[in-house]
Amino acid sequence: MPQILVEALAKTYRVAERAPGLAGALSGLVRRRWRAVHALADISFSLEAGELLAFIGPNGAGKSTTVKILSGILRPTSGRVEVGGLVPYEDRVRHVARIGVVFGQRSQLWWDLPVIDGFDLLADIYRVEAERYRRRRDELVAMLRLEPLLDQPVRQLSLGQRMRAEFAAALLHDPAILFLDEPTIGLDAPSKLAVRDFVRRLNREQGVTVLLTTHDMHDVEALAERVIVIGQGRLLTDGPFESLRASVLAERRLHIDFADAAPEVEMPGVTVRARSARSLELAFDPAKIPTPKLIAAITAEHAVDDIHVEEPAIEEVIARFYDLHDAGEA
Template identity: 65%
Template sequence: MAQIRVEQLCKRYAVAERQPGAWGAVKGLFHRRQRVVEALKDVSFSLQAGELLGFIGPNGAGKSTTVKILSGILRPTSGLCEIDGLTPWLHRIRHVARIGVVFGQRTQLWWDLPVIESFELLRDIYRVDEAAFRRTKAEMVERLRIERLLDTPLRQLSLGQRMRCEIAAAMLHRPSILFLDEPTIGLDATSKLAVREVVRTLNREEGVTVILTTHDMHDIEALAERVIVIGNGVVLRDSSFEALRAEALGETRLVVEFAGAPSAIDIPGVSTRTREDGAVELAFDARRMPAHALISRIAAEHDVADIHVEEPQIEAVIARFYALHGAAEG
């Protein structure tokens, strides 16, 4: 049975609109115009225990809203959500005791307290017994390499150090589900790798279900087998990352550099463009024409110095996917 079941989740906000200018402000005293924002229109999916799901989508697509509903902070306008038999917003207290959440842009540790004291507070707040706390703390301290940070007040830590402590904090009560909302935002390369490493270990070795939202496609590439793309409040795609990549990649590019004078390449289904440096760029659909076939044909027919395949950057791929579905933020 699915651990998480989400059906037709919908969330509408009424936003008070201020009309411009002084007269608008006066009118606002008597009558407020309200605009309805549909953050989520229809989001459905289900997740098995132990899965690692990547949630991607442009800013304002509804990723964070979904995470907030799933974690019990927000109540949806309509729809159904069941996590381990509980509805998050109806059984908030029981539900939140079983989940761990990290918001990359916020902190759940006390700013003025040494990290270890924040951990001890969380131990009491989650009613974790002392022996279990010591075990988990030791494990997390080792996995995240935060031994030397424990006695430092949070405000003196770097963002990367802080994020490692945040993840440890979210795991102290041994949640079976971990929500990570942009956990690598603003981190340097080393810290990003460390975060990915520990998320992978928690998921693979300890069977923690992970829901990860991010704008960093390398997070997704490194971690998620399954990806949900969300745009304008609906699920655009729910598939494996490989399938998404293949679909979004669409055309592949081949760059041909000639040994002698450039000659025209005329192959059906392939569009060409001559670059300033004299090389010719070919665009084609790799699903219909395999790259290796094309390469050997060109090599046979022309005097070629070099041929290489140019894969578009994953960022560019996703941006194109958003644009294709009209989901890019206006």
């Protein structure tokens, strides 16, 4: 039995609609028209304990709504959800005691209280036994390098420091599942690396199941073996990132710096993406022309200073994928 089971999940919001301007506002007072917005149309997937799954998709695709339903905050309009054998929104109190959640754009710590006071309060709220709490807290403080921040009020922390504290706050009660909604949003490079490293350790060393949503493709590349892409409330693909890449953009790029002026290159299956006086960027499909063969062909005819092969950037793959599925935000 999978740890998380989602079947035909749908969530429809009702949005008040009115004509623009004062006249519209006035008529809205008398009669309101409602429009149904389908945040989630039909999502099904399942997740085994210990997996690390990344949820990606354009803004408004329904990623956060899915996390909010799975964590027990929202009720779906229809469909079936089970997490660890419980229906989150039916059995909320028992369910939330077993999960941890971090929303990258919100804080669960008390703004005006020192970090350590917030941890103590959460340990009381989750009824973590004192000795266990001390051990868990010290472990998290060490992993997230929180020691120097413990006495500071949360409002005085930088975003990167605060997110580290938020992770500790979400994990004090030792949850089996961690939901992360855009945990690296707005963070600088070192903080992002720290967050990724921490999530990876948590998943690999402690076996915590992680479901994360993100717009940062480096999060996906660094963390997830499995990726679900959703667009306009529907599931577009579910599988390893490499197979997504292969299905969308199989091409590779070859950058060549020539000793002399860059020559014309005309070979089947190879196109010139960019050229300057002494360098070329070629795009080719390795299934049609293997990389060693292409390099050999070029170095045999021309004097070359430098040469390297690249895969298209992950952002490019995803943008292309959204385009192919017409998944962009309406």
